[in-house]
Every structure is written in structure tokens, then in C-alpha cells.
Amino acid sequence: IGRPDVLMTPVGGTYTTNAETAAENVRLLRPRVTIPMHYRTRFSEQMPIDTEEPFLRRMKAHPAPMPLCRLTKGDMEERPDVLLMAVTDNNDA
Secondary structure, three states, X not given: OOOOOEEEEEOOOOOOOOHXXXXXXXXXXXXXXXXXXXXXXXXXXXXXXXXXHHHHHHHOOOOOOEOOOOOOOOXXXXXXXXXXXXXXXXXXX
């Protein structure tokens, strides 16, 4: 598939890719930006999946959660390797 600009990858395990496999996929695909998804949050505390932390440790990434992100071709190189989206609900806005 070539080198993707953006890779959204599950990292929670159990039902989908775990942190180790997701990090290996990032290594193989070399996306410009990776956005982890499908991990345990305050809204899914009862689900038997991991948080985003094991993936972030493997990636040696410490991104600040972002409530919104716009990616364009012109600013892609300025973005960090890993973006973390903020977990919100309609009451947080």
C-alpha cells in the first residue's frame, strides 16, 4: 500500500490489535502520523482492553490529547509522529 500519511490503528488488544502488534505495524508501514484508537477510556472502563499507555510506551511517545486535529498535506511534516485524540462526550464541550 505504500507509505500512508495517516494510520489509525487499534491498540487495545482482546478484540483487535494489541500495543505490540500495532507498534510493529507502525514500524513496517512508516506512516507520517499515527493515531491510536480502540483502547480503554473512562467511557469503557468495564471493557477487557488495554489503555493507550502500552502503545505510547512502545512508541516512546508522549502526545498531549487533542480535542480536534486538522491534517493537511502542507502541515503533515510539522505534526508529531503520534497524535492522541482527547476523549470527550457531548457534556464536555
